[in-house]
Amino acid sequence: MNNSINSATFILKIxxxxxxxxFAIAPGSRNAPFSQALDILRINADVLFDERSLGFFGLxxxxxxxxxxxxxxxxxTAVGNLFPAVMEAHTTHVPLIIITADRPYELHxxxxxxxxxxxxxxxxxxxxxxxxxxxxxxxxxKNIICNRILQHYIKAQHYQVPLHINVELAAPLYxxxxxxxxxxxxxxxxxxxxxxxxxxxxxxxxxxxxxxxKNNPAFKSVFIVGAMNSNETEMLYRFAVAxxxxxxxxxxxNLRKYPGxxxxxxxxxxxxxxxxxxxxxxxxxxxxxGRFISNNLLEIINESTAKKYxxxxxxxxxxxxxxxxxxxxxxxxxxxxxxxxxxxxxxxQIIHRYTNSICELLKACNHRNKTEFxxxxxxxxxxxxxxxxEKQLFLxxxxxxxxxxxxxxxxxxxxxxxxxxxxxxxxxxxxxxxxNQPTIAVLGDTSTxxxxxxxxxxxxxxxxxxxxxxxxxxxxxxxxxxxxQVKEKFFTNKVDINFELICxxxxxxxxxxxxxxxxASLLKTPLSKITQNVQxxxxxxxxFNEDAGLKAYTQFLTSK
Numbered sequence: 001m002n003n004s005i006n007s008a009t010f011i012l013k014i015x016x017x018x019x020x021x022x023f024a025i026a027p028g029s030r031n032a033p034f035s036q037a038l039d040i041l042r043i044n045a046d047v048l049f050d051e052r053s054l055g056f057f058g059l060x061x062x063x064x065x066x067x068x069x070x071x072x073x074x075x076x077t078a079v080g081n082l083f084p085a086v087m088e089a090h091t092t093h094v095p096l097i098i099i100t101a102d103r104p105y106e107l108h109x110x111x112x113x114x115x116x117x118x119x120x121x122x123x124x125x126x127x128x129x130x131x132x133x134x135x136x137x138x139x140x141x142k143n144i145i146c147n148r149i150l151q152h153y154i155k156a157q158h159y160q161v162p163l164h165i166n167v168e169l170a171a172p173l174y175x176x177x178x179x180x181x182x183x184x185x186x187x188x189x190x191x192x193x194x195x196x197x198x199x200x201x202x203x204x205x206x207x208x209x210x211x212x213x214k215n216n217p218a219f220k221s222v223f224i225v226g227a228m229n230s231n232e233t234e235m236l237y238r239f240a241v242a243x244x245x246x247x248x249x250x251x252x253x254n255l256r257k258y259p260g261x262x263x264x265x266x267x268x269x270x271x272x273x274x275x276x277x278x279x280x281x282x283x284x285x286x287x288x289x290g291r292f293i294s295n296n297l298l299e300i301i302n303e304s305t306a307k308k309y310x311x312x313x314x315x316x317x318x319x320x321x322x323x324x325x326x327x328x329x330x331x332x333x334x335x336x337x338x339x340x341x342x343x344x345x346x347x348x349q350i351i352h353r354y355t356n357s358i359c360e361l362l363k364a365c366n367h368r369n370k371t372e373f374x375x376x377x378x379x380x381x382x383x384x385x386x387x388x389x390e391k392q393l394f395l396x397x398x399x400x401x402x403x404x405x406x407x408x409x410x411x412x413x414x415x416x417x418x419x420x421x422x423x424x425x426x427x428x429x430x431x432x433x434x435x436n437q438p439t440i441a442v443l444g445d446t447s448t449x450x451x452x453x454x455x456x457x458x459x460x461x462x463x464x465x466x467x468x469x470x471x472x473x474x475x476x477x478x479x480x481x482x483x484x485q486v487k488e489k490f491f492t493n494k495v496d497i498n499f500e501l502i503c504x505x506x507x508x509x510x511x512x513x514x515x516x517x518x519x520a521s522l523l524k525t526p527l528s529k530i531t532q533n534v535q536x537x538x539x540x541x542x543x544f545n546e547d548a549g550l551k552a553y554t555q556f557l558t559s560k
Contacts, residue, residue, distance in 0.1 A: 002175035006136035008033035009040050009181045011099070011167060012070075014149050016041060020070050020097065022061045022435060026054045028074025030114065031101035032173040040177055046460070048428075051078045053454040055085025055098075056417075056425025060432020062094050063415055064392070064439070066231060068157070069432075070097040076114035079121055084424045086162050090125040091419030092227075093160035093314055097153075098126065104133055104170045118166050126162040127152055133168050136181060160314070221245055221284040224301060227252040227291035230413035236288065237261070241354045246275065246361060250292045251395070251404045252418065257411035259351055260358035264294035265406045275361050282306045287325075289313075291418060293405045378468055378544055379403055381519060386410040388440055388523040390464060394430040396443035397423055400468060404442070412440075423447035427454035431461035431537070438462040438527045445469040449495055458508050458537035462527050465537060467499060470544045499541045509538035 012023075012034065024046040027035060038045045048054045051073050058071035073079055079100045089096045103115045120128045129152040134141045149165070156163035223245055225236065233254045240247050241260075248262045249255040256263060262275060279300060284307045292298055301308065301323055308325030373380035382403040385393065393412035395404050401416065408414075415433050417426060423444075428451060430441035441463050448455075448467050458465060503510035509531050513519040519542065528534045 002033070002172055002177060003133070003136055004033040004169040004171075004173055005036050005040075005175060005177045006181050007131075007134060007167065007169065009037040009177055010136055010142060010145070011131065011149070011165070012037045012041055012043065013181065014146055015070055015097065016043070018150075018153060020068055022046075022058075022065060022067070022069035023072070024048060024054055024058055024061070024069070025072040026051045026074070026078060028078060028101070029173060030103065030169060031072055031074040031099075033169055034072045034099065034101065036174070036177070045072075048457070050453045051081035052084065052425060053428040053451070053457065055082040055096075056088075056428035056451075056454075057432040057457065058096050058098075059085045059089050059094055059417070059425070060394075060415075060429035061435045062089070062096050062432070063429070064433035064436035066229070068095045068097050068163075070099060072099045072101070074101050074114070075103060075118065076116055079116075079118050083122065083125075084421065086122045086125050086164070088417055088419045088421045088425075089162045090122075092417070094162070095156055095160050096162045097156075098122075098162060098164045100164065100166050102166050102168045104168045120164075121166075122162070122164055126164040127156040127159075128164050128166070130166045131168065133170050136178065220278075220282045221286060222279065222282055223247045224285055224287045224297060225253040225255055226250045226287075226289040227416075227418070228254055228289050230254040233258070241350060244354060244357060245286075246278070246358055248275075248297065250294060250297065251401070251408050252291065252293065252414055252416055253289075254414050256409050260355040262358065262362065263405070263409065264296045266362060267296060267300070278361055279304065279306075284309065286311065293401050293418070373407075376516070378470070378542075379407065380516060381468075381542055382442070383407045384516060384520045384523055385412075385440065385442065385466075387520065388412070388464075389526055390438045390440045392433060392437055392439040394426070394433055394439055394441040394463075396426050396441070396447045397421070398444055398447070400442050400444055400447075415439075423450045425451055425454070427451040427463075427465060428457060430463050430465070431457040434461045434463045434537070438464075440464045440466060440523075442466045442468065445471065445495070445497070445499075448499070449497060452502065455502065455506050455508060455539070458539070459506070460535055461537055462535055463537035464522075464527055464530075465539045467539065467541045468544065469499065469541055471496060499539060503539050509536070511538065511540045512543065513540065 023038060023043050025031065025035060025038065026048050046057065048057060054071050054073065058069050061069040071082070073082065082098060086096070086098065088094075100118055102118050103112055107115055108117070119130055122128070129148060131145060131148070134145055136142065152163055152165075223236070223240055225247060227250065237247070237255060237258045246262060247255060247260070248264065248267070250264065255261050267275060282304065285301060285304060286309050287301060288311050290310075290312065308323055310325050310327050373383055378399070386407070386409060388410070391412055393414055395401050395414065395416045397416070397418060401418070417429055423446060426443050426447050427441065430439055431454065433439050439462065443465065445467055448465070455465075500510050500512065511522055513522060519540070522530070522540055527537065531538055
């Protein structure tokens with residue numbers, strides 16, 4: 001029997017038992033045992049040819065399904081190509097599992113092909129476990145390996161960080177396997193009942209704040225909410241409604257789908273009245289999770305004299321403003337669940353009163369319906385995304401994120417890569433997210449070009465990829481770059497690429513709507529009807545005047 005295939009099958013069997021359901025692999029020779037193991041265990045894995053895309057695809061799959069996914073590579077530079085995605089996963093607490101095939105110890109530093117030091121190659125960005133060659137016929141040996149995987153898996157899940165499993169595999173890499181491996185059951189562990197302890201609370205008991213809010217009707221406070229998963233938002237909203245606390249929400253908070261929630265843009269348009277005055281008089285700010293897109297929100301937090309309480313599940317998300325305040329590292333959602341009423345139709349009057357009170361505070365409750373955007377501008381087109389039929393939305397960075405923060409108020413679940421990633425791996429991430437359900441991804445042209453090979457993933461993943469094409473990195477027009485020629489040469493980076501031809505090369509459906517109405521029609525049509533395939537995506541390119549977009553956006557903001 002082939003020991004390397006048995007070892008790979010055994011490791012994947014353990015992950016299967018841990019309820020890991022999504023696997024993806026970039027084929028290679030050293031990881032050939034894992035390719036065969038996927039077939040042995042009848043795992044329907046995604047196959048990608050580009051390891052950099054593979055990393056971000058796994059990142060997106062973990063985000064979209066709220067469950068760790070596993071990606072598998074061969075040795076050498078294939079491993080290095082995962083680094084950007086692993087960095088992003090660590091920073092945004094996405095517990096991606098990475099399996100890298102490696103040559104055995106005796107082939108290191110002797111000139112063996114495609115061999116490098118893969119031990120702890122991701123450094124501080126991943127929990128690391130090395131698995132040397134082991135006797136897959138020995139029950140005691142298998143139990144030891146199983147225990148090690150479990151220990152590192154629990155640790156990675158506890159801190160919500162990537163887990164890197166490096167597996168040394170010796171030749172032969174192809175052959176038959178031992179059927180007993182598939183039937184293996186660990187005698188000492190109950191995989192279904194692994195208890196992951198919660199991250200310890202530090203500095204402040206949230207229950208004290210709950211009592212302070214509830215027992216003091218004159219207590220003036222506001223919730224300011226940053227990046228948050230869509231499955232975490234309802235508890236916070238219910239708590240705010242029950243206690244009549246205004247919520248100011250970043251677009252990444254996934255809270256704007258709820259009635260009465262205030263956006264940073266609304267702070268701009270109401271000027272010095274309503275919520276602005278309220279914020280100046282506030283006694284306390286409760287700031288959740290950080291990672292704000294809006295500089296306006298950061299300035300409000302930084303300049304306010306209110307007491308500031310920063311809440312996060314992870315320390316590095318606490319306080320980008322470096323303001324003085326009280327920090328609490330806590331999973332606060334259990335507290336919300338215990339203290340909040342269900343917001344069903346029985347509580348419709350509660351929500352109605354809450355919404356009316358926020359509208360009164362804003363004194364601009366109908367502005368969303370009355371707003372007129374510059375015709376055929378990027379901001380006008382982005383506003384149409386509010387009415388899109390697909391309910392998952394992945395936001396690119398740069399200007400796209402700013403447009404979203406300004407106008408996006410829809411009921412979509414919002415995803416983004418805004419931990420460390422600039423424009424890296426965005427198409428692949430969106431395709432991974434779509435493993436859960438059809439997804440809209442909105443990117444700039446430069447971001448699309450940077451991940452161009454991942455357009456091939458649209459053949460198997462239901463993503464409407466919307467490209468805002470203004471021929472270059474127009475985000476830099478926001479910055480005071482002194483010389484026009486310097487900006488154009490070193491920052492804007494015009495490419496003049498023909499995305500229609502690119503789509504033809506990859507055999508992907510392509511659309512170039514010429515009007516807002518045509519674009520709106522595409523947004524409101526289910527992806528399955530557009531492509532006639534429930535598992536296939538498409539590209540929608542919107543072409544804009546190179547210089548008009550940011551000017552129209554700036555004019556729109558300053559005119560309110």
